[in-house]
Amino acid sequence: MPLFSVVIPTYNRANALRNCLESLVKQTFKDFEVLVCDDGSEDATKKVVDSYQDKLDLNYIWQENWGGPARPRNNGIDASKGEWICFLDSDDWFYPNKLAEVFAVLSGSDF
Numbered sequence: 001m002p003l004f005s006v007v008i009p010t011y012n013r014a015n016a017l018r019n020c021l022e023s024l025v026k027q028t029f030k031d032f033e034v035l036v037c038d039d040g041s042e043d044a045t046k047k048v049v050d051s052y053q054d055k056l057d058l059n060y061i062w063q064e065n066w067g068g069p070a071r072p073r074n075n076g077i078d079a080s081k082g083e084w085i086c087f088l089d090s091d092d093w094f095y096p097n098k099l100a101e102v103f104a105v106l107s108g109s110d111f
Contacts, residue, residue: 001081001082001083002031002032002033002057002081002082002083003031003032003082003083003084003103004029004031004032004033004082004083004084004085004086004099004102004103005032005033005034005035005076005077005080005081005082005084005085005086006024006032006033006034006035006086006087006088007035007037007073007076007077007080007085007086007087007088008020008034008035008036008037008076008087008088008089008090009037009039009069009072009073009076009089009090010036010037010038010039010041010045010072010090011038011039011040011041011065011069011072011090012041012042012043012045013041013043013045013090013091014041014043014044014045014047014048016090016091017036017045017048017049017090017091018048018051019093020088020089020090020091020092020093021034021036021048021049021052021055021056022093023093023094023095023096024056024088024094025052025055025056026096027094027096027097027098027099027100028096028097028099028100029097029099029100029103031103032057032082032086032099033057033058033059033080033081033082034052034056034057034058034059035058035059035061035076035079035080036049036058036059036060036061036090037061037063037072037073037075037076038060038061038062038063038072039063039065039066039067039068039069039071039072040062040063040064040065040066041062046060046062059079061075061076061079063075069089073087084102084106086099086102
């Protein structure tokens with residue numbers, strides 16, 4: 001069971017998604033899974049996700065277009081296995097030490 005589940009809602013953002021996933025490959029903390037929750041993309045989103053299958057613990061969830069990120073996020077939450085959920089939009093990225101810093105804060109807490 002991974003410590004973090006990174007939930008990424010996306011829709012037709014194949015080019016931006018590549019940068020997003022690359023930022024996760026570069027994480028210094030490695031105990032996480034990635035859930036790309038596709039809201040019915042019609043571009044190369046699946047091809048981009050497939051190209052990262054050997055680099056990340058990656059789960060791709062495709063659904064008919066809903067029209068917003070709420071449903072894909074909720075599907076990601078439902079499918080997540082991690083103790084903690086992190087949200088990352090497909091047109092954004094994490095700095096390489098993002099998850100390590102979050103882990104350090106959590107380790108010093110009594111959650």
